[in-house]
Amino acid sequence: MSGDGWVTVWGTTEPPIRVERATGPTGLELHRVVVGNALPGAVVLAERDDEVLLVSQYRPAIGRRCWELPRGFADHSDGGDPLVAAARELFEETGLVLEGSRSIGSVYPDTGLLAGAVAIVAGTVAHDDDPGDPGTDGEVDEVRWVDRHRFRSMVESGEICDGISLGAALVGRWC
Known part of the structure; x- marks a missing residue:
C-alpha cells in the first residue's frame, strides 16, 4: 500500500501497468489504472x-x-x-x-480512470x-x-x- 491509501490489486511489468484500489472520502471503493513507470x-x-x-x-x-x-x-x-x-x-x-x-x-487522458499525465x-x-x-x-x-x-x-x-x-x-x- 502506498502512503496515499492506494493498494495494487493487479499488475504486469511489460508494459508496466497496474490497477489500484482505495476507499474514497465518502466510503466508495475507487479504482485507477497506472500506466508506465511513474514518469510522464x-x-x-x-x-x-x-x-x-x-x-x-x-x-x-x-x-x-x-x-x-x-x-x-x-x-x-x-x-x-x-x-x-x-x-x-x-x-x-x-x-x-x-x-x-x-x-x-x-x-490527463482520462481523469476518471488513468492516473498519469502526458x-x-x-x-x-x-x-x-x-x-x-x-x-x-x-x-x-x-x-x-x-x-x-x-x-x-x-x-x-x-x-x-x-x-x-x-x-x-x-x-x-x-x-
Whole structure:
C-alpha cells in the first residue's frame, strides 16, 4: 500500500501497468489504472511552416488505424525530462529531429480512470527534413505533414480521434 491509501490489486511489468484500489472520502471503493513507470508520457506537436506532423498507427483497443500526434512513454534514460522524452519518441517514430522544444502544458487522458499525465511538447522540424519511412520502433505505419485545414477536416471525419492528440492540438491552437 502506498502512503496515499492506494493498494495494487493487479499488475504486469511489460508494459508496466497496474490497477489500484482505495476507499474514497465518502466510503466508495475507487479504482485507477497506472500506466508506465511513474514518469510522464509526452506528446509532440512537431511543426514546420504551417504544418503539423501526424503518424498513423494501429490501435488494438479500438480495432483500427488512427492518425495521431507522435507520443509515447518517458523512460529512465530520459532523466524524467518530458522534452527529452518527446524528442526521443519523435526520432524513434519518424526519424526526425525536434528543435526548439518547449513545454506548452499537459493533459490527463482520462481523469476518471488513468492516473498519469502526458506532457505536451511543441517544437519545430527543419524544412529539409522529410519523414521517409516510419522510424525504428515499428509502431508507426505512415507519417504525414498536414496544414490546419486538413487537420480540422481529419478531426471532423474521425481520422484523428484520440484524446491525447486532440487535447494537445487544442492547447497548441490547431483546433
